[in-house]
Amino acid sequence: MEKTILSYDDLLEMLDDYLREPKEFWEGFYEDKTKDIPFFKVTGPDENLMEYFDKGLKPKKVLELGCGPGRNAIFMAKNGCEVDALDISENAISWAKERANEEGINVNFHCTSLFDFEIKSHSYDFVYDCGLFHHLAPHRRLTYIEMLKKALDKDGHFAIVCFNTDGAIDTPDWEVYRQKSLNRGLGYTEKRFKEVFENDFTIKDFRTMKKVSQPNEKFGEDFLWTSLMQVNN
Numbered sequence: 001m002e003k004t005i006l007s008y009d010d011l012l013e014m015l016d017d018y019l020r021e022p023k024e025f026w027e028g029f030y031e032d033k034t035k036d037i038p039f040f041k042v043t044g045p046d047e048n049l050m051e052y053f054d055k056g057l058k059p060k061k062v063l064e065l066g067c068g069p070g071r072n073a074i075f076m077a078k079n080g081c082e083v084d085a086l087d088i089s090e091n092a093i094s095w096a097k098e099r100a101n102e103e104g105i106n107v108n109f110h111c112t113s114l115f116d117f118e119i120k121s122h123s124y125d126f127v128y129d130c131g132l133f134h135h136l137a138p139h140r141r142l143t144y145i146e147m148l149k150k151a152l153d154k155d156g157h158f159a160i161v162c163f164n165t166d167g168a169i170d171t172p173d174w175e176v177y178r179q180k181s182l183n184r185g186l187g188y189t190e191k192r193f194k195e196v197f198e199n200d201f202t203i204k205d206f207r208t209m210k211k212v213s214q215p216n217e218k219f220g221e222d223f224l225w226t227s228l229m230q231v232n233n
């Protein structure tokens with residue numbers, strides 16, 4: 001529907017229209033669970049997330065963005081966290097619920113886009129995203145960061161796993177709209193990654209994810225960055 005641009009939301013919607021519709025794409029992505037996708041076969045958490053917990057991060061209330069089949073949400077719930085885990089795909093959420101039920105673990109799963117999720121201000125002490133952010137269009141990053149700042153309490157931590165330039169092409173922002181494509185996700189250079197987050201967060205840890213050979217209790221691929229940050233007050 002083409003409407004007059006009267007608000008910033010209208011502008012964002014217009015720009016969304018240049019790119020693929022995320023819900024349709026992700027429902028299709030999860031239709032075949034036997035596909036050769038690195039994180040489909042692994043039920044354990046990210047190696048960096050395990051490391052944060054081993055080193056003493058002990059969040060009480062967690063929001064996970066783009067939880068997919070629930071590996072990380074289930075790990076955090078097993079470690080005593082109350083977890084709200086959201087994903088835009090119904091197929092992903094029902095897979096995650098199946099896994100959590102099999103393990104007898106309670107996670108509050110929500111099937112919604114992160115941009116439609118009602119957040120109570122400053123109600124989480126940890127927000128985690130493995131693999132969603134690099135699929136966001138550049139014009140959605142600002143709302144993403146506003147959402148993180150709204151969700152986190154004043155000492156809250158945010159951690160993220162996202163493509164480095166071995167994981168995906170470093171397509172410049174303006175080129176995304178010229179090509180009308182995210183090229184299957186944006187590959188972030190260290191510079192671009194830090195430019196995006198450094199105004200609002202203090203980066204406590206930033207490194208390449210460690211590759212973990214499977215089968216293993218944890219997940220890791222070296223075409224991804226991992227980072228732990230604390231929101232600036």
Ligand SMILES: C[S@@+](CC[C@H](N)C(=O)[O-])C[C@H]1O[C@@H](n2cnc3c(N)ncnc32)[C@H](O)[C@@H]1O
Nearest residue numbers: 026039066067068087088089113114130131132
């Ligand atoms: C690469 S997958 C990662 C899944 C999971 N975090 C994991 O590592 O096992 C990215 C996930 O983000 C979800 N996603 C993409 N855009 C989203 C949005 N706007 N709101 C909520 N979830 C979204 C997709 O459905 C998908 O499950």
